[in-house]
Amino acid sequence: xxxxxxxxxxxxxxxxxxxxxxxxxxxxxxxxxxxxxxxxxxxxxxxxxxxxxxxxxxxxxxxxxxxxxxxxxxxxxxxxxxxxxxxxxxxxxxxxxxxxxxxxxxxxxxxxxxx
Numbered sequence: 001x002x003x004x005x006x007x008x009x010x011x012x013x014x015x016x017x018x019x020x021x022x023x024x025x026x027x028x029x030x031x032x033x034x035x036x037x038x039x040x041x042x043x044x045x046x047x048x049x050x051x052x053x054x055x056x057x058x059x060x061x062x063x064x065x066x067x068x069x070x071x072x073x074x075x076x077x078x079x080x081x082x083x084x085x086x087x088x089x090x091x092x093x094x095x096x097x098x099x100x101x102x103x104x105x106x107x108x109x110x111x112x113x114x115x
Contacts, residue, residue, distance in 0.1 A: 018060075019065040021076065022055075023060055026054045026073060029093075030051045032048075033090035034050050035099070036045040042113055057111070057112060084089045084097060
């Protein structure tokens with residue numbers, strides 16, 4: 001029974017800063033190869049500039065980025081489409097997951113487009 005408290009203790013700590021949540025979403029959307037849906041919807045390519053482009057558009061290229069237009073909870077809610085049940089924080093979402101993210105979260109998509 002000692003295992004359960006130890007597992008729970010691994011989830012304790014301060015929440016991630018807004019900038020890290022934004023950057024995590026972008027890293028997942030831009031994971032190479034960039035999905036066709038992301039490339040066409042967001043106007044990015046798989047030439048290594050996707051992350052820098054989306055960070056600039058959203059403002060999370062700045063370490064002082066904070067959520068203003070959309071709430072932190074909205075970003076976290078939308079991020080679920082990109083992580084699903086994965087326990088690997090570095091796993092690349094599948095293209096259907098990226099498509100689901102863009103379909104279910106057009107408001108976040110607009111921010112990623114720079115609108």
